[in-house]
Every structure is written in structure tokens, then in C-alpha cells.
Amino acid sequence: MSFDRSIKIAPSILSADFANFGQEIQAIESQGADWVHIDVMDGHFVPNLTFGPMAVKAFRPHVKTVMDVHLMIAPVDPYIDAYADAGADVLTAHIEAGPHIHRTLQAIRAAGMKAGVALNPGTPAEAVAQLLDLTDLICVMTVNPGFGGQKFIDMTSKIRSLRSMIGDRPVHIEIDGGVDPSTAPLVAEAGADVLVAGSAVFKGGSVNDPDVYGANIRNIRDAANGVWA
Numbered sequence: 001m002s003f004d005r006s007i008k009i010a011p012s013i014l015s016a017d018f019a020n021f022g023q024e025i026q027a028i029e030s031q032g033a034d035w036v037h038i039d040v041m042d043g044h045f046v047p048n049l050t051f052g053p054m055a056v057k058a059f060r061p062h063v064k065t066v067m068d069v070h071l072m073i074a075p076v077d078p079y080i081d082a083y084a085d086a087g088a089d090v091l092t093a094h095i096e097a098g099p100h101i102h103r104t105l106q107a108i109r110a111a112g113m114k115a116g117v118a119l120n121p122g123t124p125a126e127a128v129a130q131l132l133d134l135t136d137l138i139c140v141m142t143v144n145p146g147f148g149g150q151k152f153i154d155m156t157s158k159i160r161s162l163r164s165m166i167g168d169r170p171v172h173i174e175i176d177g178g179v180d181p182s183t184a185p186l187v188a189e190a191g192a193d194v195l196v197a198g199s200a201v202f203k204g205g206s207v208n209d210p211d212v213y214g215a216n217i218r219n220i221r222d223a224a225n226g227v228w229a
């Protein structure tokens with residue numbers, strides 16, 4: 001995984017057909033997805049429940065790009081090795097999920113993965129000030145986590161603060177929640193480079209009609225890059 005700040009689209013398979021993850025992953029990757037975003041929810045840190053390390057391990061052979069695993073679970077530390085074994089490339093933990101995010105990020109890197117830290121909308125940019133050298137990705141939630149298809153919450157001033165705090169460090173800024181062609185330009189202009197999108201990628205398409213995924217991905221990317229068709 002090399003580092004660059006070009007716009008990367010990371011479809012969230014939370015909006016895929018849950019009975020057909022393998023083909024769904026192949027379809028989005030063949031249609032231009034840069035990363036595959038996997039939302040792990042525990043019914044405790046967030047009110048919804050998705051899948052755990054055994055399912056993520058089963059996704060691994062289908063993911064040819066970057067497997068980006070977003071943990072919405074608490075606690076995190078007891079599960080880090082399981083997600084390393086499942087083959088996560090990036091493992092992101094919420095700063096709100098426990099008192100020891102510093103240790104968690106160290107443990108994620110020690111297990112051989114890129115370490116991400118996610119911030120809920122109510123958490124300020126300054127919360128990561130002491131973590132910038134321990135993290136490879138900061139995920140700015142633009143919805144309260146738990147569900148796909150929610151309305152975008154404007155976090156552009158937080159993104160700008162983070163971009164300036166990061167400076168030259170090789171740290172991605174990822175945006176998660178309500179990203180579509182209308183909101184992508186705002187977050188890209190503020191300094192984000194990884195755009196997660198669930199409903200805006202999967203809407204209207206299917207594994208039998210994957211071109212729709214391609215058009216949706218292209219529309220988000222073009223909007224983020226300031227290309228107006």
C-alpha cells in the first residue's frame with residue numbers, strides 16, 4: 001500500500017447484498033473502487049450489528065485492492081489479532097471506544113496493519129493531536145455511526161483543521177457517511193482523500209447490472225476532483 005493524496009473511492013459493503021458479498025466485492029472492484037470499506041458493528045458501541053472476523057476473513061480472497069476495516073465495536077483490543085488474521089490492510093478504531101486509543105493504535109501497527117482512528121461528529125479534531133505519529137488514517141464521521149443512508153453532517157471545518165495538523169505526515173483523511181456527488185466536493189476541497197460511500201455507490205445497481213456501480217463511482221470521483229460533466 002503506497003501513500004498518495006489522490007481521491008480514492010471506498011464503497012461500503014454495508015449497502016451490498018448481504019447474501020452475495022463475494023460477487024458484490026468483485027463487481028465494485030471491476031467498476032473502479034480503489035478500496036473496499038467493511039463496517040464492523042457490535043450492537044453495543046453502535047446500535048446495529050453486522051459481521052465479525054470470520055466473515056471478514058471470508059471476504060479477504062475477493063478483495064484485490066485494499067481491505068479497509070472500520071471497527072464500530074468496544075472494546076477493540078481483544079479483537080486486533082483476529083482482524084490481522086482475517087487479512088485487514090487498514091484497521092480503524094473509534095477514539096470514543098475506550099480510554100486507551102494510544103495503546104490500541106500501537107497494537108494495530110504491531111500486528112502488521114495500517115492503523116486508523118475514527119472520530120464521531122461530536123469529537124473535535126484536537127482529540128487526535130497526540131496520535132498523529134501513531135496513525136495512518138483519520139476517519140472523519142459525517143454521520144453518527146450505525147447505519148447507511150443517513151444525511152451528511154458538515155464537518156468541513158474539522159477536516160481543514162486535521163489537514164493542517166497532519167502537515168507532511170503520510171496520514172490519509174477518510175470521510176464516512178452521506179458521501180455522494182453533492183457532498184464529495186466539499187470534503188475533497190477541505191483536504192480529504194479517501195471517500196467512503198455506501199448507498200451512493202450501490203443504488204440502482206446489482207451484480208447483474210454492475211455498470212451502474214461504475215457510473216456511481218465515477219460520478220463521486222469526478223465531483224470530488226472538480227470535474228463537472
Ligand code: DX5
Nearest residue numbers: 145146148149177178198199
Ligand atoms: C456508518 C458506516 C458507513 C456507512 C456509509 O456507520 O460507517 O460506512 O456505510 O453509508 P452511506 O454512504 O450510505 O452513508
Ligand code: ZN
Nearest residue numbers: 039070176196
Ligand atoms: Zn464505515
